[in-house]
Amino acid sequence: MMPAFFIAHGAPLLAIEENMYTRFLNQLGKEWPSPKAVVLFSAHWESAVQKVSEVDEYKTIYDFGGFPEALYRIQYPAKGQKEITKEIEELFTKHGITYEVETSRGLDHGAWIVLKMLYPNADVPVIAMSVNPRLTPEEQYKVGKSLAALREKDILMIGSGGTVHNLGALRMVTDDGEVDDWALEFDRWLEKHLKSWDLEALFNYNTLAPAASLAVPPYGNEHFIPIFYAMGAAHNQPTAALIHRSYRYGNLSHSVWQFGGVEK
Template identity: 80%
Template sequence: MMPSFFIAHGAPLLAIEDNEYTQFLTELGKTMPRPKAIVLFSAHWESPVQKVSNVETYSTIYDFGGFPEALYRIQYPAQGDNQVAKEIEELFTEQDILYEAETRRGLDHGAWVVLRLLYPEADVPVIAMSVNPRLTPEEQYKIGKSLAKLREQDILIVGSGGTVHNLGAVKMMSDHGEIDDWALDFDEWLARHLKNWDLASLFQYNTLAPTARLAVPPYGNEHFIPIFYAMGAADDERKAELIHRSYRYGNLSHSVWQFGS
């Protein structure tokens, strides 16, 4: 049974950096079982209706500005997988989840930064998925849960975002290892409830978690919610393990959660 993951994609600079976190993701890609395909929910693809990519070869989207030229030269020409995309559509139909097929959109940096560190050769098929911040956490979890059967076929399900992601609070010019207390407080609360699979509390994180409005600002919850899609995909096992956590710029979290075996 393939686990599902929530993986922080951090700042775009990760794509050209060599640090503790990039080394961890590179090693993770080498050591975990090689998936048949990857289904990835990206915080940088929002849609009011669930989108399912059915693309032959993805283009690379540079959905950021003001970064070094080297970032804009990166290509990640992953292939799609028509069969897996169609199976996802069938699973959504069975669960009465509305969806639309997407046949043109490329991979945004929430997808390709993570994928390139895990599988630098772009040799694992990818099905890109949108997220909808306007849904309730219960609804986001249900979408992930509807895909749980894919894990039995060695298909990796990933939610890409960030547990603490507040662009108004990050200190891009200060990267000396200091961590803001409020970021740690939120992540520690989250860890306790994830490990206990406490859905009742997690679904109300915005009112129950300390400093939630700083860690997950209402205008930026799209980076947090991929955790519910990834978690739902492992509902049959209900096992959560924090396998990496570090921080950059004072409070930008690089958390990796593994759900399931």
């Protein structure tokens, strides 16, 4: 059974950098058998109604500005898989999840940066999914849970975002390796409750976790919530392992969590 992953997509520069984190993601893509497809919930695709893509081949979206020209030359022409989109529709209908099919949107950088490092040849079909910050964490988890059966069909589930993602607090100029205490405190709290699959605490992270308003600012919770979609997808195998964590720019967390397939 394929696991579900929560993967931090970091800053767009990751796509043209070589560092500890990019090397980890390159290796991660080789450690599991190539999946039948990837279903990916991206922080950079927000919608009030759950969207599921149905395309033949994705265009590459450059949803950022002010970065080196090399970033805008990257192409990631992944193909869709309409049969799996239909399976997702059936599962959503079965579990009472309202959805809409999207037939033209490309892959945003929350999707293609992660996918390019895992599967650089763009040879694994992708079904792109939106996230809805207006839902409660419990409702987001339910969306992921409705798709848990896909993991039994060699389909990899990914939530792409960031556990600590506060653009106003970043120190892009220095990037000296120093990590803010509040970011560490939040991630350590999160680690404790993810490993114990403490849904009651996790669903109330905004009031219970230290420094939650800094780590997950009200205007930026879309980067945190993909973790609930990924967790939900492993509801039938509720185990969690932190398989990578590093930081850039003072507090930007590069956390990778594996849900399912983890020994207790």
